[in-house]
Amino acid sequence: MMLEPLAMSANYAAGVVGVVAILGVLYTKSSLAGRNNIPLPPGPPARWFWSNALPAVKIAYALTDLVREYGPIVSFRQGSQVIIVIGSIEHRPYQAATDIMEKEGGSLVDRPRSIAAGEMLSRGMRILMARSGDRFRRLRKAMHTHLQPKAVEAYQAMQRENAMSFILNMLDDPKNHQKHAQRYAASVILRVTYGKSAPTANADPEVIRIHKVLDHFQVVMRPGAYLVDRVPLLRYLPGYGKQLDKWHHEELDLYRHQLQRVKNDVDQDKAAPSFTKTLLENTEEHHLSTDEMSYLAGSLFGAGAETTAVGITAAIMAAACYPLAQARVHEELDMVIGSDRAPTFKDSKSLPQLHAFLLEALRWRPIVRIGFPHRATKDIFWQGYCIPEGATVYGCHWAISRDPVAFPDPETFNPQRWLDSEGRLKDNMQFIIYGFGRRVCPGLHLANQSLYMVLALLFWSFRIAQRPDAPIDTYAFSDTVISHAAPFEIDAIPRIEVAKLKELMTDGCMD
Template sequence: MELLSASLLLLLCLCCILLGSAWKSRNQPGQLPPGPTPLPLLGNVLQLGRANVIHALEKLREKYGPVFTVHLGSRRVVVLCGYQAVKEALVDQAEEFSGRGEIPAFSKDFNGHGVVFANGERWRQLRRFSLTTLRNFGMGKRSIEERIQEEAQCLVEELWKTQGAPFDPIFNLSQAVSNIICSIVFGNRFDYEDEKFIALNKLIFKRFRFAGLTSAQLYNAFPGILGKIPGPHQTGSKCSQEIISFILERIKLQQATLDLNAPQNFIDCFLVKMEQEKQNPATEFSMENLVMATFNLFFAGTETVSTTLRYGFLILLKYPQVQEKIHQEIDAVIGRDRAPTVEDRGRMPYTDATLHEIQRFSDILPMSLPHTVTRDTRFRGYLIPQGTYVYPLLSTVHFDPDGHKDPEAFAPERFLNENGSFRRQNAFLPFSAGKRVCLGEGLARMELFLFLTSILQRFTLRSPVDPQQLSLAPDVSNFGKVPPRYQLCLRQR
């Protein structure tokens, strides 16, 4: 009995210590932004819920303002809402907010390697190398444009095989976009019927979708516990390991035929750099960084673009009048006899505006990726300690009523001026901003335009159900938004 009483007393004392610690950390002179009181160990997980973390954070914004603090488990996070707060942090204080935080359910697969989840000198060297290499192989130049044009025609031919029957475009779009990355990374594209290629794209889709599920959110809040036990929260990591195995197999093939004096693709260039720095004990050009940098390019370069296109086609099914205006602009500027080019975009303001509005409205990375502050940072009168996680909520930028009139409506006209010319909007950050802005932004913009116009040049999109019945609500919405599955029919123009 005495032992039981002592145990209960010990437990009570422990709870008091944890509560005191949580309260103390919340009220440090420092003056972190305000926020809800965290529970010991759980933090604010119960207040944030599991189904829609974004919605819960937006509700907290109503109470605490555009800058507030929450605790995801034991991790302290400063949340930024609205264009002005996000811009002040990521652009005006770019260096201070340039650190990268972890998303345990995803970043554990990288272990700090590659580009996206790296920090410090490793991040700087690998990002600089990746940007230089992509430019040398034509990112933003005609050679990459030609590859996208060729792939777009392959996609059009594949879509033609549907003969007007209803189909789900999910893997057609994923394979086409993935082939662009393959041509950059491996130096060649894959046939759409290639079994390994099909399996790879299914894994990438599954991995992206998992990142937004409840099990992944719980893993992110309690990685120390859930990382050690089996369950559905480990599904994403299993997908990652299979993707990594595919990449390793390709790297070994290229190592066997590598010509150090004539690198042909991203992997070749990295292998050459590894050879040049093999005597440098501090080099960041290692096999692990090569595998993870390649994984970064595949994942970021495939699923984000294909998901945006998939969301865009669903929106055009819902609003056929928008599609008709794009058709008119394609006919007037490009015609039916030549392939679209990047130069055409500047003469197609309505199409350009529609692509911007698709990216704004689909908002496929609503929480962006977590940042950390690289040193103790003064921000809006608060003091954010070094290492604190920062989530810039891009959804609150894209749906900011101060930046967009009637933000819940899909309206390409918001990106047009009174003369019908394209106009930029400040509250538009689908690629994030500052030092961590997406390194593939130029490539993604090129792909979105050329794939969309190439398909609409040849086809009219039709829904097998009444467009009024189509829902634009995402199927998954946390770390990433995934559009609902749908069917479309293609009618040749």
């Protein structure tokens, strides 16, 4: 008599397992369809019911491989969350990226909910992570108003002065070229953001503190770094968010201190021109709280200090590894500038080879490899697929920059791909390194000025060479949101007589 209940129990358990399995299959099939039964883009098979999460390591490389396997847009599932990766260009240049990220920019201006980085660390005040809505519009307007092309022209003299200091540092100590790039970037953005001069920016205590909070942000921003983004209830577990809370107060205290310092200078009528000074003088127009202004200025400094230094380092690496491409830039500089004066901003339009070299360096080794996430606020239909409302959408810079249709032989460093038959920069090739649509980096004009000036002076002053005893590993980059090159050695061989070079750079720094 005891066998019957046991048999019934076994049958019941088997039935439950069967129902769960069937429901899982049905959910998987239904989750592969968007609205009106239009399917999601293809993607890797689920590992557990409907889960085929993003790769956890070497994300950019893994996504590029998946794009090659599944096509220009790839879908993933993490529980109920749909993630779409745009990583290729099909048929005509930038079709997927342009059709989705640009033409549908109004539907992708939002960010997905980010509990760890957006809410717990930044409390919704970091413009990079801000959700669409009133606060984001206020932050964006304040940032863009003071970083438009005409506005940033006011910083050109200061950028050139700091670039000349960079050349002197390279002349004295080329081994530490990456530190010199960091110093240059920090000096420029510190002046732009806070009006503060920092001739020894790398050793400036406030710069050290800002780099510390940037390191924290890199950790938190990494996809999948914090389980709370998948299990929101964890944030209410006692002690779970202790570290994030500590990091939040560290960066907020720093940003508040910087804002207060500028405010004190404004009150005493001794503040140097800066982004923060302008913010404080227009508080009624921008309708930002003190903490919102603090975060906005701090975010500008953090982004500018990191990305500009990484871009300079990528160009130095490319020059050392591709001497023939560098030689074309030297030839152009010799023809346009000569050796009696140093390059200026007025020379920019006459140096297409230099600009092509920079564009190719940032394509070859993108600064932000997977891009930042967007959130679809409505269904987006593209070539028979549906990106459903609520999906997280990445434009993967690394994968897009390796599309063989738009960039034949993409692993080869070839600046000429950016030039037409008459040697002019092509106007039909878009540059995606600064992001997409209404989320494009607001500091791009300032960054372009900095990169142009420091590289024009660098290549005018030196020939960058790879050392035979220290070959450069061009794939040795950190697996972080902003990807930093591992240390590498170069030789910086002066192209101008050293005494003359020092004189020109020193006089320029004193102007």
